[in-house]
Amino acid sequence: ASAMISFEVMRTSGSILLIVTLCTSAYALDCTTFKQEWMKLRYTILTGVHSSTIIGPTSNICPVTGTSCCDVSMEHEMYSVGQRQLIKQTNSWLQVAWKMSNDSAVLESIFQADLKQAKGRLHQFFSRIYGYNYKLHKNFFFGFFTDLEQYMAGQRGQLGVLIKNFFSQLRDSIVSLIEKSGQVNSSPPFSSISPNTGSFGNSLPGVGGTDEASESRRIRCLSEKIAQLHPFDDVDVRLHARMLEAYPPARMLVNVLSVTSKLLHYLVDQVVAQSQCILGITRYRFCAICEAQSLNNVCPESCSQLLAGCLHVDGPDETQLAYIWPQLIGMLLRTLSFT
Secondary structure (H helix, E strand, O other): HHHHHHHHHHHHHHHHHHHHHHHHHHHHHOOOOOOOOHHHHHHHOOOOHHHHHHOOOOOOOOOOEEEEEHHHHHHHHHHHHHHHHHHHHHHHHHHHHHHHHHHHHHHHHHHHHHHHOOOOHHHHHHHHHHHHHHHOHHHHHHHHHHHHHHHOHHHHHOOOHHHHHHHHHHHHHHHHHHHHOOOOOOOOOOOOOOOOHHHHOOOOOOOOOOOOHHHHHHHHHHHHHHHHOOOOOHHHHHHHHHHHHHHHHHHHHHHHHHHHHHHHHHHHHEEEHHHHHHHHHHHOOHHHHHHHOOOOOOOOOOHHHHHHHOOOOOOOHHHHHHHHHHHHHHHHHHHHOOO
16 A cells, blocks of 8 residues: 555656656747747847947846846847847938928928019019109018018018008008109099098198108008008909918928928937837837747837837927827828918
């Protein structure tokens, strides 16, 4: 009986030993498989790079609970591969940033050249039609186009106010010229003004005096009354509508491309400068091997954690970026559809 008990104990112990041996062998086999997978990837990317030249953290690159399939050398190499892949990715961002910056500059030069061409054509037209009187006041006309060029360059805003002020000042100047020449009641484009307009103007205070401010107020009052008669035959209204339709989207496109280019440069500088970003992409891409897991089994939530770690310092966090970036792209697409 005692012999049978001893045999059973030995058989049980042998079974346990066999199971432990099989488990250990299976685990070692798994590590071997994943180490081979890593070696293929490592030599593909780090060919010609000696391990002593790799700079990075010396420990805790791939923190694993329990036994790890990776030794310190493997983790060090993973860090270097992560660094190279991050640099490669950010270089692609820089290429996009350069293209956006170049496109912004080209579009801005096209729009500015278009304005200069329009100014030149109108200058020739007005010189031929209005002759000497136009040449006396051409600086006023050139000033309007200078304002438009500044608007397109992003140096001023309120395009609608700019256009309205131009036609308002133009009307004031015409009224002033007509007043000086004594042709208020007969000269176009104000021939439709009632004869009482003259007496209205003469009844204003300060007309008989030499006070410049009073004369300016009188001219302004006449100009406002004349504005009710649509002296420009609604050309000012139509031009106002067309310019508001064309110029803001054009300027927006130039500015969006320029700002997006600067944003990408900022992100590249921030990401490359932080070791947390390199550690993040290393853990996101490669550290699964240390836990005997396939590289295809990366948790999707790890991507958000990686971005949050990279962009948290001195910049927008991942949550803000996820909200802002689609808005920026959507605005760019809408702008392109307008132009």
